[in-house]
Amino acid sequence: MTTNVEIMKTKAEKAFAEHFASVSGSLPSDAVALDARQAAMSRFDELGLPHRRIESWKYTDLRNALTVDVPAVGDATAVSAADLDAALGPLAGLDTYRAVFVNGRLDEGLSTLPSMTGVEIGSSSGAPAMDDALAAESIVALNTAFVTGGLAIKIADGVAVDKPLMIVSARAGGSDLLVTTRHDVSVGTKASLTLIEAFASIGGTAGQSNALVTITIADGGRLDHTKVGATVAISDLATWRAHLGNEATYRAFQLIPGAPLARNQVFVTFDGEGSALDFATAAMGNGKDHIDSTIVVDHRAVGCTSRELFKGVLDDSARGVCQGKVIVQQIAQKTDGKQMAQALMLSEDCEFDSKPELEIYADDVVCGHGSTSAEVDPDLVFYCRSRGIPEAEAKVLLTESFVAETIDHVSSESLRDALSEIARNWLAANHTK
Amino acid sequence: MLEINDLHVKLAQEDKPIIKGLSLAVPKGEVHAIMGPNGSGKSTLAYVLAGRDGYEVTSGEVLWNGDNVLDMEPEERAAAGVFLAFQYPMEIPGVAGLTFLRTATNALRKARGDKELTTPEFLRLVKEKGAELNIDIEMLKRPVNVGFSGGEKKRSEILQMALLEPTMCVLDETDSGLDIDALRVVSEGVNALRSPERSMLMITHYQRLLNYIVPDKVHVLAFGRIQKSGGKELALELEQSGYAEYTDAAA
Numbered sequence A: 001m002t003t004n005v006e007i008m009k010t011k012a013e014k015a016f017a018e019h020f021a022s023v024s025g026s027l028p029s030d031a032v033a034l035d036a037r038q039a040a041m042s043r044f045d046e047l048g049l050p051h052r053r054i055e056s057w058k059y060t061d062l063r064n065a066l067t068v069d070v071p072a073v074g075d076a077t078a079v080s081a082a083d084l085d086a087a088l089g090p091l092a093g094l095d096t097y098r099a100v101f102v103n104g105r106l107d108e109g110l111s112t113l114p115s116m117t118g119v120e121i122g123s124s125s126g127a128p129a130m131d132d133a134l135a136a137e138s139i140v141a142l143n144t145a146f147v148t149g150g151l152a153i154k155i156a157d158g159v160a161v162d163k164p165l166m167i168v169s170a171r172a173g174g175s176d177l178l179v180t181t182r183h184d185v186s187v188g189t190k191a192s193l194t195l196i197e198a199f200a201s202i203g204g205t206a207g208q209s210n211a212l213v214t215i216t217i218a219d220g221g222r223l224d225h226t227k228v229g230a231t232v233a234i235s236d237l238a239t240w241r242a243h244l245g246n247e248a249t250y251r252a253f254q255l256i257p258g259a260p261l262a263r264n265q266v267f268v269t270f271d272g273e274g275s276a277l278d279f280a281t282a283a284m285g286n287g288k289d290h291i292d293s294t295i296v297v298d299h300r301a302v303g304c305t306s307r308e309l310f311k312g313v314l315d316d317s318a319r320g321v322c323q324g325k326v327i328v329q330q331i332a333q334k335t336d337g338k339q340m341a342q343a344l345m346l347s348e349d350c351e352f353d354s355k356p357e358l359e360i361y362a363d364d365v366v367c368g369h370g371s372t373s374a375e376v377d378p379d380l381v382f383y384c385r386s387r388g389i390p391e392a393e394a395k396v397l398l399t400e401s402f403v404a405e406t407i408d409h410v411s412s413e414s415l416r417d418a419l420s421e422i423a424r425n426w427l428a429a430n431h432t433k
Numbered sequence B: 001m002l003e004i005n006d007l008h009v010k011l012a013q014e015d016k017p018i019i020k021g022l023s024l025a026v027p028k029g030e031v032h033a034i035m036g037p038n039g040s041g042k043s044t045l046a047y048v049l050a051g052r053d054g055y056e057v058t059s060g061e062v063l064w065n066g067d068n069v070l071d072m073e074p075e076e077r078a079a080a081g082v083f084l085a086f087q088y089p090m091e092i093p094g095v096a097g098l099t100f101l102r103t104a105t106n107a108l109r110k111a112r113g114d115k116e117l118t119t120p121e122f123l124r125l126v127k128e129k130g131a132e133l134n135i136d137i138e139m140l141k142r143p144v145n146v147g148f149s150g151g152e153k154k155r156s157e158i159l160q161m162a163l164l165e166p167t168m169c170v171l172d173e174t175d176s177g178l179d180i181d182a183l184r185v186v187s188e189g190v191n192a193l194r195s196p197e198r199s200m201l202m203i204t205h206y207q208r209l210l211n212y213i214v215p216d217k218v219h220v221l222a223f224g225r226i227q228k229s230g231g232k233e234l235a236l237e238l239e240q241s242g243y244a245e246y247t248d249a250a251a
């Protein structure tokens, strides 16, 4: 007797497949050709949406979380520069180059790209360079299947880009949209770039975001990479995949100012010796927000340093998840890896899940991790109030100081100021108890 | 004028009375000292005046210019002019001193109906007031009180007092932990703030401070109430005799 094992597909899984069938013909083939999209979709079909029995998705079960229909794929939509700046808030004032994507399509009129020798900016195309980390992720397969645009950025050897490049991913039009982008960033030998990814929404447009960034940093290169999540309620799925050469520096920072569902996953592999990763993230959530920050650092070479700092400010029944996995391969002697996860719990009902994992196969390494969760110190609140600072403002000030420690990891002062303002605005608007 | 009438205070969590019928009046413009042995309730009185949680007033009243202080939130008391210089000033990691001072200064100015200061105006003011207390701007770029020495913390409290312009200053053991030079700087800072518009309540264990900040009146607090009041010579008397007659052994 034979049994046909039909794996039960969830509503969301079926919706993605149906949605793909109906729109795939109209997705831009210069981004990814139809056959490659179809191949990605069959991989998604095999993998299914991640669920809690997959260890790295233990706390963020997308099978359960994504039960709604998949929103429509965004189309090019006209947006005014003023509306865009308003949506960008404090980031709008920064002196940067800009690449503006509206609903996943590059809007050249709103963009100001660098025209420097040694800075090559084109469109990402084809399926991304795959490796084990990316191949296991079904949201990466979805990214390839649905992607509508993105940049291919190449910084030539020795070139230090004179201003940060801000890639804006804006959504506009009012109704829920699926916005899928992929950027490929290549920083040459001894080259450097500051990259800001800003997610913005115009007219309250919500929906789902799936953003993939692939990164290679060659020997002695440096990338400062900052993500600022949207302040509108979207499902935010994002993957960063970085490979570092020798003596390379990757400074990565993420600020998530609330999200009903956010999964930011970062995979960093040290292929070369003596390189450094500094990753810091601040998640702020209230209501029923669910903000997952997951990083996997793979030390495959001698003498690299990795630092991860997670901070969560959680109110109401918000849930913060941080998973930091550090793998030290046998060859990776003299690895120095440390991670810290801290939560500020502003309510009784919020939840903070911290899961550090160390997998060490080398013997001469220094690795450590720590985790704390605490409330706003009532003594400090009193101290502030006794100086005339009203209670709500005192709590915002103290909470902001907690978040500030992550923002301090960002190198650019003007960017730090903008990030602090975004954090402060969120706290002032959402945390008034 | 500060009037404390038959005040009784216990710990909120336990039935432990600490202040048991304390009465005291500090007229406008006067500086009064409260002296007493350790554990006599001096800091408790200071905290109750400032509105700290953890204490329960079971009876009595505290009036400041006729208003019932005990009905006000701590920030309202600050706006009404009450300022407590803490015995143990708190450290606030992550909040730069300047940010804290500007936030407090402007919150109070707003509450008192004054125009908020712009950043340049504020910086000018801080530099001027800080200079008088040997506090430079670099120190204030660091997080509030973090890594400060005992003396630096006390000077930073007095700087706050100078900026926030209170009319009722309660100074809790401002002399403790200070060497003689720091004591002089702090005392000069306090003396500079003495004015006909400002009342002060100096809490201290030792007479030493009162050589520098000469009080109009001295009160002895023991067993939860004022045991004796007098002029500044009472402090000298206490210095001679010690607190023996005001401790449990004598009781």
Ligand SMILES: Nc1ncnc2c1ncn2[C@@H]1O[C@H](COP(=O)(O)OP(=O)(O)O)[C@@H](O)[C@H]1O
Pocket (backbone or CB within 6 Å): B011, B018, B036, B037, B038, B039, B040, B041, B042, B043, B044, B045, B054
């Ligand atoms: N928060 C508190 N918890 C427990 N005991 C307290 C608290 N505050 C004060 N006390 C007790 O009340 C008494 C008076 O303390 P305090 O006001 O600090 O005295 P002083 O400042 O005169 O040394 C002491 O016995 C002290 O232990």
Ligand SMILES: [Mg+2]
Pocket (backbone or CB within 6 Å): B042, B043, B044, B087, B172, B173
């Ligand atoms: Mg005391």
